[in-house]
Amino acid sequence: MSEVLELVDVSVVRDGRALVDDVSWSVKEGERWVILGPNGAGKTTLLNMASSYLFPTSGTATILGERLGAVDVFELRPRVGMASVAMADKLPRRQTVLETVLTAAYGMTAHWQESYEKVDEQRALAFLDRLGMSDYLDRKFGTLSEGERKRTMIARAMMTDPELLLLDEPAAGLDLGGREDLVRRLGRLARDSYAPSMLMVTHHVEEIAPGFTHVLMLRQGRVLAAGPIETELTSRNLSLCFGLPLVVEENAGRWTAQGLPLS
Numbered sequence: 422m423s424e425v426l427e428l429v430d431v432s433v434v435r436d437g438r439a440l441v442d443d444v445s446w447s448v449k450e451g452e453r454w455v456i457l458g459p460n461g462a463g464k465t466t467l468l469n470m471a472s473s474y475l476f477p478t479s480g481t482a483t484i485l486g487e488r489l490g491a492v493d494v495f496e497l498r499p500r501v502g503m504a505s506v507a508m509a510d511k512l513p514r515r516q517t518v519l520e521t522v523l524t525a526a527y528g529m530t531a532h533w534q535e536s537y538e539k540v541d542e543q544r545a546l547a548f549l550d551r552l553g554m555s556d557y558l559d560r561k562f563g564t565l566s567e568g569e570r571k572r573t574m575i576a577r578a579m580m581t582d583p584e585l586l587l588l589d590e591p592a593a594g595l596d597l598g599g600r601e602d603l604v605r606r607l608g609r610l611a612r613d614s615y616a617p618s619m620l621m622v623t624h625h626v627e628e629i630a631p632g633f634t635h636v637l638m639l640r641q642g643r644v645l646a647a648g649p650i651e652t653e654l655t656s657r658n659l660s661l662c663f664g665l666p667l668v669v670e671e672n673a674g675r676w677t678a679q680g681l682p683l684s
Contacts, residue, residue, distance in 0.1 A: 423450050424483070425585050425618045426471055431480035433466050440466040442642040443480075448585075448635075453611045453619040455629050455650070458639035459663050464622040467639070468587050471620060472503045485584055499528055502578035502617070505589035509574050514563025518554060518573050519545060521562045525580035548576035552606055568599030572606070588621040592628040604630045608674075626654065631674030638662045 426448040433440045441463040448454055456464045469475035470482050473494040482489045487497050512521055522545040523537055549555055552572040557565065565573065571591050578586060591607070592600045610616050611632025623629065629636075629650075636654045638645040639662070646658045651671075659678055660667045666681040 423486070424448065425450055425485055426620075427481075427483040428467075428470070428477075429481045429483075431470070431477040431482055433463075433470070433475065434478040439642050441470075441639075444642075444644055445480075446637060446644060446647055448618060448620065450618055451614070452635050453633040454621070454635045454637055455633050456620060456622045456637045456639065457624070457626070457654075457659070457662060458645075459624070461641075462639040462662075463642040464639055465589055466642075467637075468503075468505075468589050468620060468622055471585065472501050472587055473497050499581045500584050502581060502583035502586045503589070504571070504574040504578040504587070504591060506593070507589075509570060512562055514561060516562050517558065518549065518560050518562060518565070518569075519558040521573055522549060522577045522580055525577045528581075544582075545576070545580060548579045549573070551610075552576050553602070566599070567594045568596075568603060571595065571599075571603060575607075583617050586617045586619045588619065590622055590624070592623065592625075600628065604628060604675075608632050626659070626669065626676040626678045629676050640664075 424447050428444050428446045431444045432442050444467070456467060458464050466475065470477060471484060473484060473489060476489050484497060485500050523541060526537065526541045546555070549558065552575055554569065554572050554576060557569060562570070562573065575588065575591065592603050595603060608630035611619060611630050621633070633650060635648060636650045637647045638653070638658055645662050646653045654669060654676065656667055656669045659669050667678050668681060669676060669678050
C-alpha cells in the first residue's frame with residue numbers, strides 16, 4: 422500500500438513553543454487513524470498540516486506523494502477533504518444544506534454565479550442521504566443543530582472525492598443521541614473499502630467508530646504511541662497520554678475509558 426501521509430522529523434514552532442516536536446509518522450492507503458491526546462497535545466496542528474494549510478518549521482511533510490514546499494497547494498487541496506469547526510465557521514449561515522455541500526465541488530464556501538452539472542447534484546444528494554440529511558436539503562445551514570451541522574460538513578468534505586478525509590473532533594458538542602448516531606454513520610464509512618483514508622481527531626475513546634484501524638497518541642507535541650488500535654490503545658498508553666490512571670475496555674468494536682477510583 423502506498424503512503425498518503427508521511428511526516429519525517431516534523432516540528433511546528435510558534436512564539437518559541439513547539440506545537441509538535443520531532444514527529445515522524447506515516448499513514449498508508451486505506452488506513453483509518455484516530456488521533457488522541459489532551460488539549461494542547463498537537464492534534465489539530467497535525468491535522469492542519471495534513472490538509473496543507475500549515476507548513477512544518479522543520480522536517481518534511483509529504484501528502485499524497487507531494488512534499489509541502491515543493492507543490493502547488495491549490496492543486497493538492499481538492500484531493501483532501503476536511504470537516505472542522507473552523508471550516509464550518511467560514512460558511513454562510515443563509516445558504517441551504519444542499520448549496521453548502523455543492524459549493525465544495527468548486528472549492529468555494531459560498532454560492533455565487535456558478536452552475537452545477539447534474540452529476541454534481543447527484544453526488545451531493547447521495548452523500549447527504551448517507552449521512553441522514555435528505556430531509557434537510559432546503560434548510561438554512563445556520564438553523565441546523567450541532568449534529569446536523571457536523572453531518573453536513575462531512576458530506577461536504579466528501580464532495581470532491583478526496584483521497585484523504587480529515588475529521589477534527591466531529592462529535593464535539595453533541596449529546597448522547599447525536600454522538601451515537603454520528604459514530605454509527607462514521608463506522609459505516611470507515612468499513613467501506615471504497616472510502617478514502619481517514620484521520621480523526623478526538624479527546625474521547627467513546628467516539629471511535631468500529632472500522633478505525635490505527636491510533637496515534639500525542640502528549641506535549643510528541644508521539645507517545647502509534648500503530649494498530651488493538652495493540653496500542655491500552656490502559657497503560659492512555660494513562661501516560663492523559664496523565665492519570667485509566668482503564669480501557671473494548672466491546673464489539675467500541676471503546677470506553679474510566680479513571681481508577683481514588684483510594
